[in-house]
Amino acid sequence: MNKHHSSLLIAVASVCLVSVSVTDAAPDAGEMARIIGRGDINRGAPPRVGERWLPLYQGNGRLGCCFGPWGLHAVPGQAHDYVPIGVTQFTHLKHYVRAKFNADYLLPLASIHWETEPASVRQYQQHQVFYDGTVLTRFQTDQYGVEVLSWIDPVDRDVAGLRIDARGDCPPIVVGVP
Incomplete structure (x- = not known):
């Protein structure tokens, strides 16, 4: 082993030992939520006309989907x-087709959407919380107000949930197969 390799090995070993001793104590739940919360996505305005909009993804490795602005x-x-940008629908790893040349393709599983999307909103918030794995969307129009909380379970990997609180003259919700 030459001089440069041994110096590099000592430097890497030192960093590993320091990082182990620094991270030896487990942070409490509040500290962990704060650390993970740095990656949260907060949106305070709905999409503007012509704006490219990236839906928020939730998934657990088997079941997943993207949620739109509403x-x-x-x-x-x-x-x-x-x-x-992209498609908003539920997909499941076990819901696929084997096609030509032995290629597997995920098939859309289900879609849940408003019958009509709001033309304008007065208040808007969309927050993806990575610590608890939820997407919370709130918006208010002149006719109705809505709060949607979605999550996909990380343990029971075939389970997803939606809590929808609507007030006023809200459009119907459509559940179907795309």
Whole structure:
């Protein structure tokens, strides 16, 4: 072993020992939430006309989907004022087709969306919380107010949940297969 390799080995070993001693104590839940919360996504305004909009993804390795700006999936096949990037629908690893040349393709499992999306909103908030694995979307129009909380269970990997609180004259929710 030459001089440079032994110096590098000593430097790497020193960093490893220091990092082990620094991270030896487990942080409490509040500290862990604060650390993980640095990656949260907070949106304070709905998509503007013509704006490219990236849906928020939730998944657990088996079940997953992207959620649009109104807390559910985007209305399939409908033109939007904004430009959604990607598809918003549930997919499941065990819901696939084996196609030509032995290629596997995930098939859409389900879609849940508003019958119509709001034309304008007065208040808007969308917050993806990585510590507890939720997406919370709140918005208020002149006719109704909505709060949608979604999560996909990390342990029971076939379970997803939605809590929808609506007040006022809210459009119907459509559940279907894309």
